[in-house]
Amino acid sequence: MGTYIILSRVSPEAFRSSKDLKEAAAMVLSKLKSECPGVIWKDSYATMGRFDFVDTVVSDDPKKVEKAAMIIRAYGHSTTETLLATPWKEFIASL
Numbered sequence: 264m265g266t267y268i269i270l271s272r273v274s275p276e277a278f279r280s281s282k283d284l285k286e287a288a289a290m291v292l293s294k295l296k297s298e299c300p301g302v303i304w305k306d307s308y309a310t311m312g313r314f315d316f317v318d319t320v321v322s323d324d325p326k327k328v329e330k331a332a333m334i335i336r337a338y339g340h341s342t343t344e345t346l347l348a349t350p351w352k353e354f355i356a357s358l
Contacts, residue, residue, distance in 0.1 A: 264303075264321045264322060264323050265321065265322060265323070265325065265328075265347060266305075266319065266320070266321050266347070266348045266349070266350065267319070267320050267321070267322065267325075267328045267345055267346065267347055267348060268317065268318070268319055268345070268346040268348050269317070269318040269319075269320060269328075269331070269332055269335065269343055269344075269345050269346075270314040270316075270317055270343060270344040270345075270346070271314060271315055271316040271317075271318070271335055271339065271341040271342070271343050272313070272314050272315055272341055272342050272343075273315045273316075273339065273340060273341050274340045274341065274342075277340030277341075278340070287338060287339055287340065288339070290338050291334060291335055291338045291339045294334045294338055295331055295334055295335075298330065298334060299327055299330055299331045299334065301322050301323065301324055301327040302320050302321075302322045302327050302328055302330075302331045303320060303321045303322065304318060304319075304320050305319040305320060305321060306318070306319040307319075314344075315341075316341075319348075325347075328345060329345070332345050
């Protein structure tokens, strides 16, 4: 299984209230559960800085992760950047 980091930035025009953001987050979660069963969410964080949210997921298929990122973009009114992540111990062992 590969580990992926999905970095998301929400459009400033997308939401007028925290209620709107909560509703969009619920819609994204529902779509991800129904359309991306092969993507397992490990962690999600709200962050301060260039990205609003950071999600860590695992999947055996990068195409499933791509689909998940597209759902986040469409229903979360976000731009995303997805990174393949190698655990440090595995990376060092491969050198």
